Amino acid sequence: MSGVEYLSPGSVAEAVRALQVDGARVMAGGTDLLVQMRIGRTKPKLVVDLKRIPGIAGIREEDGAFIIGAAASGAALGEHEALRKAWPGIVEAANLIGSTQIQGRASLGGNLCNASPAADSVPALIAAGATCVIVGPNGEREVPVEAIQVGPGKTTLANGEVLLAFRLPKRAAHTGDAYLRLIPRTEMDIAVVGAGVCVTLDASGKCIAARVSVGAVAPTALLVEAAGAALVGSSLDDAALTNLEAAVAAAARPISDKRGTAEYRTKVAAVLARRAALIARDRAQKDGAKA
Amino acid sequence: MSRTVVNAVVNGEPVEFLAGGGQSLLDALRDELRLTGSKEGCGTGDCGACSVIVDGRLVCACLMLAPEAEGKRIETIEGLADNGHLHPLQHQFLEHAALQCGFCTPGLLMASKALLDRNPDPTETEVRYWLAGNICRCTGYDKVVRAVMDAAADLRQEGKSK
Ligand SMILES: Cc1cc2nc3c(=O)[nH]c(=O)nc-3n(C[C@H](O)[C@H](O)[C@H](O)COP(=O)(O)OP(=O)(O)OC[C@H]3O[C@@H](n4cnc5c(N)ncnc54)[C@H](O)[C@@H]3O)c2cc1C
Numbered sequence: 031m032s033g034v035e036y037l038s039p040g041s042v043a044e045a046v047r048a049l050q051v052d053g054a055r056v057m058a059g060g061t062d063l064l065v066q067m068r069i070g071r072t073k074p075k076l077v078v079d080l081k082r083i084p085g086i087a088g089i090r091e092e093d094g095a096f097i098i099g100a101a102a103s104g105a106a107l108g109e110h111e112a113l114r115k116a117w118p119g120i121v122e123a124a125n126l127i128g129s130t131q132i133q134g135r136a137s138l139g140g141n142l143c144n145a146s147p148a149a150d151s152v153p154a155l156i157a158a159g160a161t162c163v164i165v166g167p168n169g170e171r172e173v174p175v176e177a178i179q180v181g182p183g184k185t186t187l188a189n190g191e192v193l194l195a196f197r198l199p200k201r202a203a204h205t206g207d208a209y210l211r212l213i214p215r216t217e218m219d220i221a222v223v224g225a226g227v228c229v230t231l232d233a234s235g236k237c238i239a240a241r242v243s244v245g246a247v248a249p250t251a252l253l254v255e256a257a258g259a260a261l262v263g264s265s266l267d268d269a270a271l272t273n274l275e276a277a278v279a280a281a282a283r284p285i286s287d288k289r290g291t292a293e294y295r296t297k298v299a300a301v302l303a304r305r306a307a308l309i310a311r312d313r314a315q316k317d318g319a320k321a
Numbered sequence: 322m323s324r325t326v327v328n329a330v331v332n333g334e335p336v337e338f339l340a341g342g343g344q345s346l347l348d349a350l351r352d353e354l355r356l357t358g359s360k361e362g363c364g365t366g367d368c369g370a371c372s373v374i375v376d377g378r379l380v381c382a383c384l385m386l387a388p389e390a391e392g393k394r395i396e397t398i399e400g401l402a403d404n405g406h407l408h409p410l411q412h413q414f415l416e417h418a419a420l421q422c423g424f425c426t427p428g429l430l431m432a433s434k435a436l437l438d439r440n441p442d443p444t445e446t447e448v449r450y451w452l453a454g455n456i457c458r459c460t461g462y463d464k465v466v467r468a469v470m471d472a473a474a475d476l477r478q479e480g481k482s483k
């Protein structure tokens with residue numbers, strides 16, 4: 031990895047300017063980028079390390095809505111009590127990434143922008159309805175998480191654009207989220223399938239809003255609107271969950287590889303989505319405090 | 322290739338070294354600072370042999386760039402023993418024969434130290450999950466886990482008698 035320049039700008043403007051250089055690449059935790067440089071898949075001329083930009087590695091609450099800095103590490107998310115309480119699904123998804131060592135560095139921004147179809151935090155962020163605050167040479171814009179990935183390694187970020195933060199919606203009362211993934215072992219593997227679900231119930235326990243997202247069953251994480259719709263109006267009874275499973279299976283278009291066949295992945299995606307929905311519901315029921 | 326001056330604190334000592342932009346912290350520790358205790362097993366974050374503690378966080382030194390170390394506090398295996406007095410973890414690794422070739426050992430010790438620094442009384446399950454990113458090809462993990470549990474007990478005892 032010789033011949034690479036390193037820069038750690040102290041402001042967003044400086045970072046955006048630095049990224050105008052041909053061959054410049056953003057780095058957050060580097061757990062994807064440095065591996066790719068190491069194996070020669072990418073050869074940047076300049077690495078722009080975001081972590082000295084004030085706030086970019088932090089987590090804050092504004093008006094009851096969380097803003098997670100794009101470069102905040104998985105470990106920092108896991109240690110944030112209030113975030114863990116409000117969005118357990120996002121935090122459990124982030125904390126599944128790699129080992130303790132990887133957790134010390136890996137960020138949600140890197141997980142999304144690396145654009146792996148199996149990125150663990152992405153279905154959880156999509157289910158939660160998170161948006162991305164992006165800044166570039168033409169100013170700032172905000173788009174839903176599901177608008178970022180277009181295929182393996184490809185995003186809708188323009189040259190020179192930086193993802194600054196994830197903005198989570200202000201959480202409605204009786205809301206719960208959950209993320210589940212299947213891997214052949216307990217740690218250190220890539221998802222065969224991942225599923226994130228977020229549900230909101232009314233006072234009687236009826237579902238009034240639901241979002242379902244699955245990973246590793248298509249070139250990008252998928253927002254399965256029909257699966258969310260299958261839950262709305264129900265008490266997440268068996269009939270509604272069967273409809274959710276059918277919607278997920280219909281949306282999945284996985285490949286077969288050493289981790290599993292397309293048929294297996296499709297089946298597992300439906301099962302995981304059902305189980306995640308039930309965990310999200312239980313959490314929503316317990317979430318009586320906030321009105 | 323341009324090199325930048327990096328100032329950091331390594332094992333409590335201020336150090337200054339020259340780093341290449343694409344050089345890993347692991348290479349800088351080994352080649353510039355001659356601290357060869359941290360090992361490179363894979364270079365891609367999978368094995369944990371390069372584990373060091375940076376500002377209190379366990380990381381893979383192979384997946385951090387050397388210039389990122391500017392202003393940071395870094396702990397490596399060379400700083401674990403106190404003036405030739407072995408750390409309880411090192412002592413228990415010897416007691417349990419928790420190593421064979423020893424290549425994974427510096428990483429396992431630093432990872433275990435990071436655990437005990439924040440959780441002095443971990444369960445066996447917590448130890449096993451915490452160390453999942455440290456791969457050993459010879460010894461297996463059982464002796465390692467028992468050594469960490471016993472070292473944790475030693476440290477708690479030490480804390481009480483102080
Ligand atoms: C041993 C190991 C195990 C792993 N296990 C898992 C796992 O279980 N699940 C999983 O999902 N992933 C896993 N990963 C992959 C990786 O750790 C994650 O994708 C991680 O979240 C990446 O974050 P990062 O901050 O390190 O990204 P970086 O490597 O810094 O960046 C990744 C990519 O995103 C771009 N980028 C980063 N931040 C921004 C930003 N703010 N704006 C614009 N572009 C940006 C970079 O240019 C680069 O292309 C693993 C990696 C390793 C080495």
Ligand code: FES
Nearest residue numbers: 362363364369383
């Ligand atoms: S050498 Fe760093 S994790 Fe293997």
Ligand code: FES
Nearest residue numbers: 421422423457458
């Ligand atoms: S003792 Fe040889 S790798 Fe662990």
